[in-house]
Amino acid sequence: MTRSECTVLTEAASKYMxxxxxxxxxxxxxxxxxERGSIxxxxxxxxxxxxxxxxxxxxxxxxxxxIGELEDVVARHLARFAFRETLVYDxxxxxxxxxx
Numbered sequence: 001m002t003r004s005e006c007t008v009l010t011e012a013a014s015k016y017m018x019x020x021x022x023x024x025x026x027x028x029x030x031x032x033x034x035e036r037g038s039i040x041x042x043x044x045x046x047x048x049x050x051x052x053x054x055x056x057x058x059x060x061x062x063x064x065x066x067i068g069e070l071e072d073v074v075a076r077h078l079a080r081f082a083f084r085e086t087l088v089y090d091x092x093x094x095x096x097x098x099x100x
Contacts, residue, residue: 001062001096002060002061002062002064002067002093002094002096003058003067003094004058004070004071004091004093005056005057006057006089006090006091006092007054007055007056007057008055009053009054010053010082010085010087012082013051013053013054013055014050016050016055016081016082017037017048017050018032018034019081020032020037020039020048020077020078021038021039021048024039028040028042032048034050035051036050043061043069043070044059044060044062044063044067045060045061046070046074047060055078057074059071075087075089
């Protein structure tokens with residue numbers, strides 16, 4: 001399992017997370033509350049947690065070659081909802097093989 005995680009600073013974390021989950025829910029399983037969200041992509045999962053000042057994103061996939069694709073898909077779509085600000089992503093990747 002390959003994992004990538006980042007925390008994005010924004011005062012609109014809950015709003016953006018809910019918009020993102022609602023957007024993807026039209027085509028794939030996705031759900032959100034004001035504090036937590038999840039998206040089940042065909043090639044991995046995204047788990048999100050919103051606070052008053054940040055959005056934490058955790059991505060996981062069994063296909064290490066696709067972790068960059070997950071990062072890109074989530075970041076590109078969030079940018080659409082956050083067009084009034086520039087979100088900064090500092091992805092930190094881990095792999096079960098290297099974490100052991």
